[in-house]
Structures are given as structure tokens and as C-alpha cells.
Amino acid sequence: MSELPPTLTEAAAALRAGTVTSRQLTEHAIATADTADPVLGCYLHRFDDLALASADTADAELAAGVDRGPLQGIRSG
Numbered sequence: 001m002s003e004l005p006p007t008l009t010e011a012a013a014a015l016r017a018g019t020v021t022s023r024q025l026t027e028h029a030i031a032t033a034d035t036a037d038p039v040l041g042c043y044l045h046r047f048d049d050l051a052l053a054s055a056d057t058a059d060a061e062l063a064a065g066v067d068r069g070p071l072q073g074i075r076s077g
Helices: 008-017 022-040 048-063
Strands: none
Touching: 008 022, 008 048, 022 048
16 A cells, blocks of 8 residues: 555545555554654644554454444544
8 A cells, every 4th residue: 555545534445445454544643743743742642552552453343344433443442
């Protein structure tokens, strides 16, 4: 995969099609935060490990056919 989906709707469809994983989306969000935060200072706390664990859970559930709704794999928790 060379490019991530540009919208939430496309990301949700790509997750279900198996062309992107929640872990990939989460790793991209973490990398973006790593780049932006030194300039913007917008994060008081980050829970990267929890976000990655949630992404792995969402990926495993989607692979097993469990679909908890359109935001599964996009948001944590």
C-alpha cells in the first residue's frame, strides 16, 4: 500500500476490503503527531501503546468477521 485513504469513509471501506489495516492508520497518525507536536505543542499526554493495541484488536476482529460499526479500526476503544 503506497497511500492511505484520504477520508474516514474511504478508510472504513479500505479496512473492510483489507487494503489497509488499523495499525497502519494508527502508525501514520502517531508519525504525524511526532512531526507536528514539537511545532504545535498540542499534546499533554499521548497513549501510543494503547492506540496500537486497540488497532491490533480491531484488525483481529475484522479479520475474524466481527464488524462493530463504521468507526471500528479508525478510533480507539
